[in-house]
Amino acid sequence: MSSRAPDRSDAVLGGQNSPPRDAVVLGGLAGAEQKLAHELRSRHQSIATEGWKLPAPIDPVRERGRLQLIAKGLSNRQIECQFTEPSPYLLSRLTARGRSDFDRDLSLLRMGQIVRNFPWDKTGRVALKTAVVLNIYEKTPDPNPHSKERDLCLAAIGPDRRSDEQIVKIGLTDLYAIDRNHRWENCPWLWTDKDTPHTELLGTNQHIATPENDRAMRSLSLLNEGKIEEALGLYGVILSTVLHQILGGGIVKNYYSDLTWRDLLVDTLRQSAPWKLPQAVIDEAARIDLWASQKKSRKPRLPLLKLALFPNQRYTHKTCLMLTENINDRHPQLIMQSSAINDRLHHTAWKRSISVDFARYGITIETD
Template structure:
């Protein structure tokens, strides 16, 4: 069977001639473009036709591609008009773009940055710019081509002594609270939760309750202690604990279990009279075996700590751990994401990640949901949109792997499953 020939660009010669000056200017500054068929993409102006030709330049580290071609463009509204409405719901076309080139057409350069995964259709979403001058094209390509080094953030410097001092203060605050716990209990709870309330250990709850950097109870934290059997993805009554100054208040409130950062139903030893052995609670049989990893994290040697515990890291998170942007269009968030990544992973217990993901798989299987998908640990912050960047955990080959994911879901893996246990840190202080 003969393969169908790829559609040809009948204006290839004209485009090659129109782009010759741009190509020469790029080579003069050390950037080597290639002329050929462009990757298809689409945006508000429409979809690029199959077989369109132009110049391509690949980013040296493989984070994207810049494409340049020539098009016929006709302005439809006065300059400054058109585009998205203030609420972002209405698009008004400001320019009519034609990839077929009439003989008397007014030609402009179309510069497109391709970043991100291909859509199911095979086409890619890409923002395009229209410029008239060769110099403007070269400036855009040069700025993008070297952006990783130019926009690199500085990872945090080691602060082992300060970190150990902060941990010692935190452990002391936990011990003081456990020695004289102030816990207010509800007068009555629904029967399914009564047994959980009867088993509540005030001292353990006071010791393990989340705290801020000063050592005080975290005011905004809500700890979901135990549910009544309602599916984790549905709202239902949970026995919960919140802080009220120096006291903790236990009550019953409607929560969606899967969305809780602090969900302790799988770790009853944090708040009840459960007598689970330390080796099970910590996943190490001797606190000393965790010391080297904790010390690496104290020194912000996060990559070394993860590697030592057999945890893989995807390309995006590896870039952030080294201070590099993950993409040109997201480079303005690099400082925020690098700081957030180090701050959160410094709290982790990498040797616990495999077991934590196994719990996630068990919970997914229990509700007959796919169990091989990544689960979010924490968000990277900075973007006010529905789908947000988060650090996720999966285990594609059986071993734990951290990866950058984009999700609009609020579901996450409870922190108590993957953070370093407070009582283990107290043993190491």
């Protein structure tokens, strides 16, 4: 074999040039973890870490109890779906292609799937004041050129209060899809008969045994252990210096942070599918490149995706947890940044399915 052929550690401990954002790492899971440990040590040596502590590991008994409560609520859902006839005005806004897509989706709708998958609260009951975008359609330009363009969507809208009739209403509506946590236009298995892809069970024993599944399982195990940065690092995702300090329980100057910020950071990242984060950055970068190419006056910019809002803030511009791309090495990076807009990255683009956690803890949902 040539002396230049890569061995187990070459690609991991080799050159200093930054890899492409979607590059693979050779050397297997052990090599990736070796590289990650080296990088984290180097980064943290330059940060004041006095009093820094790992988040506490998840208590498996309490976590199983939490998931069982959700599963029980999902099994006992007493709700129904109703289709609402669209208004003539909204129908008139659809282009020929939009109308064709809308009619197709109506034929594919499965109310039972929507009942099973509609977002839930901590007890598995239907989440209140929640709208789910099922699909977005091509429409004619807004007649008012000065108004902010709403999206014309097929949406499932739940009740506002527990005292309301527990009905999920499905119909054509106009709303700002970019503001919504729940968007299923790329997840048709949640509202049609389409089979759930194997990728939705990545990180469990129910997925096909592959090195990629081993890495996902290891990542979720690290999240449970409180080793958040190591879990994300298996997919090249890094935390900013400020977030590293908050993760360790530190109070950061110039931010009105307290331990509730750490709790939100840990809880948010523990709900994530770390393997989805790099793809979310790639997709957003591609969208921005396309947008910038459509007009000479538009300038390319870094992807910036809001995951969560830190609590206890009273000002218009609020500090958020954002996913972006590191300007130096192009790795996905989590940062803190203030924002006054409601745009956010929808849950299916960065969170793992609850089915993953049910499978990991051996929990099943009883269905009729």
